[in-house]
Amino acid sequence: xxxxxxxxxxxxxxxxxxxxxxxxxxxxxxxxxxxxxxxxxxxxxxxxxxxxxxxxxxxxxxxxxxxxxxxxxxxxxxxxxxxxxxxxxxxxxxxxxxxxxxxxxxxxxxxxxxxxxxxxxxxxxxxxxxxxxxxxxxxxxxxxxxxxxxxxxxxxxxxxxxxxxxxxxxxxxxxxxxxxxxxxxxxxxxxxxxxxxxxxxxxxxxxxxxxxxxxxxxxxxxxxxxxxxxxxxxxxxxxxxxxxxxxxxxxxxxxxxxxxxxxxxxxxxxxxxxxxxxxxxxxxxxxxx
Numbered sequence: 343x344x345x346x347x348x349x350x351x352x353x354x355x356x357x358x359x360x361x362x363x364x365x366x367x368x369x370x371x372x373x374x375x376x377x378x379x380x381x382x383x384x385x386x387x388x389x390x391x392x393x394x395x396x397x398x399x400x401x402x403x404x405x406x407x408x409x410x411x412x413x414x415x416x417x418x419x420x421x422x423x424x425x426x427x428x429x430x431x432x433x434x435x436x437x438x439x440x441x442x443x444x445x446x447x448x449x450x451x452x453x454x455x456x457x458x459x460x461x462x463x464x465x466x467x468x469x470x471x472x473x474x475x476x477x478x479x480x481x482x483x484x485x486x487x488x489x490x491x492x493x494x495x496x497x498x499x500x501x502x503x504x505x506x507x508x509x510x511x512x513x514x515x516x517x518x519x520x521x522x523x524x525x526x527x528x529x530x531x532x533x534x535x536x537x538x539x540x541x542x543x544x545x546x547x548x549x550x551x552x553x554x555x556x557x558x559x560x561x562x563x564x565x566x567x568x569x570x571x572x573x574x575x576x577x578x579x580x581x582x583x584x585x586x587x588x589x590x591x592x593x594x595x596x597x598x599x600x601x602x603x604x605x606x607x608x609x610x611x612x613x614x615x616x617x618x619x620x621x622x623x624x625x626x627x628x629x630x631x
Contacts, residue, residue: 349397349407351601353511354608356396356559357389360552361615365622374548375555379619384545387534388552391501394508395556396563399455402427403446411510412503419503423450431584438581447564448584451571456558462500463550466493470543474498477543497550498538504553505534565589 364376378385400406401416402423409416427449431442442448449455472480481487488495509530517527538546564571570588579585 349400349511351605351608352396352400352560352563353393353508354605354612355563356392356556357612358608358615359559359562360389360392360555361612361619363555364619365615374551377545377548379622383537384541387537388549390508390512390534391504391549392508392552392556392559393511394504394506395459395553396560397507397511398459398504398553398557399450399560399564400446402448402450403444407511408507411507415503426450434576434583436578436581436583439584442584447569447571447586449575451561451564451573452575453558453561453573454575456554456561459500459557460551460554462493462497463547463554466497467543467547467550469547472543473541474539474543474546498546501538501546501549501553502535504556505538506531509534 360375363371364379375388378388397406397408401408401412401419403409404420406416406420409420412419424445427445430449431439431445477491478484478487481490510527513527513530516522517524538549561571561573565573565587566589568588570586572584573587574585576583
């Protein structure tokens with residue numbers, strides 16, 4: 343059995359990395375995710391989506407938190423991801439690569455897969471003042487709209503999946519900690535879906551970028567897990583195309599004391615970085631269309 347970080351660890355670390363990216367003075371970042379600081383609600387939705395995106399790669403595992411949250415849909419996603427990963431491994435592997443016991447942490451834990459997910463939102467969505475609702479209303483009928491916006495529909499479904507996973511991870515923990523009504527766990531995803539339908543396409547693109555970043559962050563984080571991941575596939579390393587990169591010799595096992603301490607440390611850093619974001623003043627940035 344391959345052990346690694348818990349779902350909450352990936353969520354906390356990915357929030358931390360998103361906040362760090364928001365503070366980096368790079369034009370692309372300041373013209374996209376940095377704009378989330380202008381609206382607290384928009385920022386909260388972005389945080390939940392980066393958390394959801396950070397749990398998507400583990401859908402290649404039958405026992406993932408994301409799969410349990412999505413139910414039958416999660417099972418279908420797992421089957422698809424394991425099948426595609428198996429195809430890539432069989433077609434492209436080196437002499438030094440040993441047949442994997444499972445497809446967990448193979449193709450869907452590579453930078454190529456993460457870059458592909460991110461590119462869908464960065465290049466597939468164009469910023470504008472139009473909302474999803476106004477876009478649908480402007481169309482002759484819903485069938486025509488679906489035909490003309492097939493890519494957009496696919497991207498939005500991707501975001502909604504991340505909404506379900508991310509909200510269950512973030513709110514689910516708060517519900518248990520504060521003993522809140524479990525009904526809230528169903529209300530938040532619905533509210534977020536409604537919210538997304540009424541924000542402009544520029545903001546939707548930014549939320550999509552959050553999902554893509556969460557996916558990439560997960561792959562990077564697993565380089566610090568027990569077995570590592572083939573992050574640089576298909577670049578051959580030591581006669582292996584699926585060479586697993588592991589950046590630390592220390593073993594951090596799922597649910598261990600070290601894992602718990604890491605969670606607490608990440609939570610503290612997240613709070614500090616969020617305070618820094620909302621107290622840092624910068625010149626206004628113009629969104630990228």
